[in-house]
Amino acid sequence: MVISVSSINVYLYICVRVFNLLSFVHTSPICIQPINLFFETEDDDDYVEYVPVKRRRELEAKKILQRKGNATSVESELEPTKVVETKPSLLVQASQIKRDLPEVSPTEQMVQQEKEMMEHLSDRKTLMSVRELAKGITYSEPLPTGWKPPLPIRKMSRKACEGIRKQWHIIVDGEDTPPPIKNFKDMRFPEPILKKLAQKGIVQPTPIQVQGLPVILSGRDMIGIAFTGSGKTLVFVLPIIMMAVQEELMMPIAPGEGPFGLIVCPSRELARQTYDVVEEFLTSMREYNYPEIRPLLCIGGIDMRSQLDVVKKGVHIVVATPGRYLTLDEADRLVDLGFEDDIREVFDHFKAQRQTLLFSATMPTKIQNFARSALVKPVTVNVGRAGAANLDVIQEVEYVKQEAKIVYLLECLQKTPPPVLIFCENKADVDDIHEYLLLKGVEAVSIHGGKDQEEREYAISSFKACKKDVLVATDVASKGLDFPDIQHVINYDMPAEIENYVHRIGRTGRCGKTGIATTFINKNQSETTLLDLKHLLQEAKQRIPPVLAELSDPMEEAKQAEAVANASGEKGCGYCGGLGHRIRDCPKLEHQKSMQIAGSRRDYFGAGGYRAEI
Structure with a gap:
């Protein structure tokens, strides 16, 4: 049988259709390789591989550019684009650096943060004279003096000196500290x-005198810190008198010359009290035919002509306040009140090297660090913690509503016999309480910065002489004033700064006597101030009232207060000295910053200002 080619093609076509249908119906693929082999023909050698359109266009463009002689550039242009490696973002880098750093505990973080804050606060112009700053004058050695202690004391071993300091609870910091001396005779003071x-x-x-007097008599610069009523005034008054006597014996002072010594105080009353102490010892020296030493009290409110008359004769010792016109008494207060530029100007009047002494009962770390910039190889003599309350004072804290305070005041006055000292925050309250007490038949006087000098001196002198039973005052009477007979101090208002509270209650319990301090508190006081008060009472082992005990204390909750204090070496706040908070939460620092911002705004708008002595 003869089969034609056309019939074969039809047959093959039918078979292909059948296979296609079967491959669609069956789930498993059907191999059609034999069929493909069956279709192989002689024309397979002319098969052309399929080229995508994009590739064909690239080849055509290459041929065109080759004809123009740019084949090399074409190849580079036609090469696939390389992916650029991008750098990690700053956020990723920061997280990687943080991951690589060693783990730091929360305590170490707080210590480092406080250290940076203190370094930033210490970044101030050095407390030196303008001349010294301009010429770059620095002194490397203390001022030499002719004073020497007795030979047995000079030969005293370091171990023996440390034993005496430990016995008297004296902490000393400095190079080559002179040995402590336990009696005035060995300090070689004259008989008068x-x-x-x-x-x-x-x-x-006293402890501050045991170590402080040898340091000053040796010519060393000194920072003296001791609780109120510990005898700091004698520590600097006696060496200044001895220095003036020595200078007068060597070469008598000529008219218009002097002074040899300068004592700067923050208030007129403290300057007057210091001047009286100086005059008291000089009177005794004159009775023994020692050369005449002329002191000068230079404060506001006194006739300037009488002061100039003393200057014309030649003056040996000047006791002054910065507002009118070196020992800096209540040095922290002088800096806080803004007298820093005045102190620097006073330093500028010293023609040669000087011996600088700074004294206070409260001197926070930031003031100590700043003060050291003016001193040469200073010795810090610390009796107790700076800012600690006098342990001879019984502290009583009572919650009294604002409207009930003035009535309750009369009841508090009955706790002890007179004299009694009442402190208020503002002048208006001083005047109101003074008038109220007079109406109730209480013999009272008052003092604040708004009164003239005659009224202020009358109030202080009559109260000291026990002619008046009650003195009502602002903080102008809280620093350094000595009232030996006071048994009771009343804080009508709790001061905003805890260091002012320490100075207020220090007006009683002086020279080893016991006193009482009553403080009124209510909701008007900030929580930070009350926490500082609570910690101060705990430190002095005093009774803590329920209203303070119930306060939530972040220092106790965090359980880090003691750890941070041990790691940083600073108990409480390094800026204001408060025990109830750290420097990060210091309200005084925040207030200072806001004042600086407000001051810069006033300067921008051309507003002026002035500063006067208290």
Whole structure:
């Protein structure tokens, strides 16, 4: 049988259709390789591989550009684009650096943060004179003096000196500290001074005098910190008198010359009290035919002509406030009040090297660090913690509503016999309480910065002489004033800064006597201030009232207060000295920053201002 080619093609076509249908119906693929082999023909050698359109266009463009002589550039242009490696973002880098750093505990973080804040606060112009800053004058050695202690004391071993300091609870910081001396006779004071000390009932030196007097008599710069009523005034008054006597014996002072020593105080009353102490010892020296030493009280409110008359004769010792016109008494207060530029101007009047002494009961770390910039190899003598309350004072804290305070005041006055000292925050309250007490028949006087000098001196002198039973005052009477007979201090208002509270209650419990301090508190006080008060009471082992005990204390909740204090070496706030908070939460620092911002705004708008002495 003959089969034609056309019939074969039809047959093959039918078979292909059948296979296609079967491959669609069956789930498993069907191999059609034999069929493909069956279709192989002689024309397979002419098969052309399929080229995509994009590739064909590239080849055509290459041929065109080759004809123009740009084949090399074409190849580079036609090469696939390389992916650029991108750098990690800053966020990724920061997280990677943080991951690589060693783990730091929360305590270490707080210590580092406080250290940076203190370094930033210490970044101030050095407390030196303008001349010294301009010429770059620095002194590397202390001022030499001719004073030497007795030979047995000079030969005292370091171990023996440390034993005496430990016995008297004296902490010393500095190079080559002179040895402590336990009696005035070995300090080589002349007979008139020794007899005057005996007349005043001062038989042996206090701890600050045991170490402070040898340091100053040796010519060393010093920072003296001791609780209120510890005898700091004598520590700088006696060496200044001895230095003036020595200079007068070597070469008598000529008219218009002097002074040899300058004592700067923050208030007129404290300057007057210091001047009286100086004059008291100089009077005793004159009775023994020692050369005449002329002191000068230079404060506001006194006739300037009488002051100039003393200057014309030649003056040896000047006791002054910065507002009118070196020992800086209540040095922290002088800096806080804004007298820093005045102190620098005073330093500028010293023609040669000077011996600088700074004293206070409250001197936070930031003031100590700043003060050291003015001193040469200073010695810091610390009796107790700076800012600690006097342990001879019984502290009573009572919650009294604002409207009930003035009535409750009369009841508090009955706790002890007079004299009693009442402190208020503002002048208006002082005047109101003074008037109220007079109406109730209480013999009272008052003092604040708004009164003239005659009224202020009358109030202080009559109260000291026990002619008046009650003195109502602002903080102008809280610093350094000595009222030996006071048994009771009343804080009508709790001061905003805890260091002012320490100075207020320090007006009683002086020279080893016991006193009482009553403080009124209510909701008007900030929580930070109350926490500082709570910690101060705990430190002094005093009774804590329920209203303070119930306060939530972040220092206790965090359980880090003691750890941070040990790691940083600073107990409480390094800026204001408060124990209830750290420097990060210091309200005084925040207030200072806001004042600086407000001051810069006033300067921008051309507003002026002035600063006067208290």
